[in-house]
Structure formats: C-alpha cells, structure tokens
Amino acid sequence: MKLYKKESVQYVNASLEECWAFFSSPKNLQKITPGDMGFQITDFDGKDMYAGQIIQYKVSPLAGVKISWVTEITQVKEKAHFIDEQRFGPYAFWHHKHFFEATPQGVKMTDVVHYGLPLGFLGRIMNSLVVEGKLNEIFAHREKMVDKLFNGK
Incomplete structure (x- = not known):
C-alpha cells in the first residue's frame, strides 16, 4: 500500500484556549466541513476529547453515496495536539495529527x-483522479471557514 501525506498550516487570530476548545470538539467538525459532503456525527459520547474516544460519522464524499466512518482519538495533549485514526471507513489507513x-x-x-x-x-489511480483533489478541497474549505470564524475574513 502506498502512503500519501497531506499537510496544511494556518494561523488563527484567537487564543490557544479558544482554538483548543473549538478544534478539539467533534461537535464543531460540521461547521468547517463542506456542506456537500453530508457530514453527520452518528455516535459521540459528548465528552471532552480523550484518548480512546470513538466517534462515528456518515459522509458523502462522492455523488451522494453515504459512507460510515469510525475514528478513534488515540492521543491528546491538551492545548498542544491530538491524533485521530480511522478504525473503519473508506481508507485502508488514516492517521491525522x-x-x-x-x-x-x-x-x-x-x-x-x-x-x-x-x-x-x-x-x-483513484487517489490521482479523485481523492487527492477532494482532500485539497476539504482543507481549502476548512481554511476559508476558519478565516471567517476567527480571522474576520
């Protein structure tokens, strides 16, 4: 299996506490995800993020096809970093820091x-034709929404 890497950097005009509170809450994912992806959390315990937390979603990345996606929060260092990993879903491997x-x-x-x-x-082939572009689209949308929510743009 070939591994791909997508990296992005963005500056947010907010305190570290505000950023952490927003981005570490799965409840806010829908606010920064493109609407056409039909993103919906289907199971989440509602607790603050912790290692071992399981979150289930439905997404429609292509032509309205609904896909179940299950991620686990595997590491959390408050106000510094967290990692989510796919447990079930469209990827053979997904590790997001x-x-x-x-x-x-x-x-x-x-x-x-x-x-x-x-x-x-x-x-x-699918990565070249579809997936890489879709991930770029998702990250561009997220950057735009973060600018709108935090940076007054």
Whole structure:
C-alpha cells in the first residue's frame, strides 16, 4: 500500500484556549466541513476529547453515496495536539495529527494526514483522479471557514 501525506498550516487570530476548545470538539467538525459532503456525527459520547474516544460519522464524499466512518482519538495533549485514526471507513489507513502552537502571529495550527487507499493500483489511480483533489478541497474549505470564524475574513 502506498502512503500519501497531506499537510496544511494556518494561523488563527484567537487564543490557544479558544482554538483548543473549538478544534478539539467533534461537535464543531460540521461547521468547517463542506456542506456537500453530508457530514453527520452518528455516535459521540459528548465528552471532552480523550484518548480512546470513538466517534462515528456518515459522509458523502462522492455523488451522494453515504459512507460510515469510525475514528478513534488515540492521543491528546491538551492545548498542544491530538491524533485521530480511522478504525473503519473508506481508507485502508488514516492517521491525522493536529498541532496547536501559540506564536506572535496567532495560533499556528498544523495538520498532517497520512493516508492509504485500498485496492492497490486502482487505489493509486483513484487517489490521482479523485481523492487527492477532494482532500485539497476539504482543507481549502476548512481554511476559508476558519478565516471567517476567527480571522474576520
């Protein structure tokens, strides 16, 4: 299986506490996810983020096809980072690191996603034709929404 990497950095005009409170809450994911993805949390215990937390979603990344996605929060260091990993879903491998760092320019948020697709050669073709572009779209939308919510843009 080939692993791919997607990395993004964004500065947020807010305190570290405000950023952490917003981005560590699964309840806010829908606010920064493109509407056409039909993102919906189907099971979540409603508690503050903790290692071992399981969150279940439904998403429609392509042509209205609903897919179940289950992630586990595997690591949490409050106001510094958290990691979510797919347990069941569309990827053969999904590991998403979220880092938060206070800087003079605002909170530096860094996301690093490593992902792999099933189906070998066909998965590599799907990445080139669809998946990589869709992830770029999702991250661009997120950046736009974060700018709107926090940076007054």
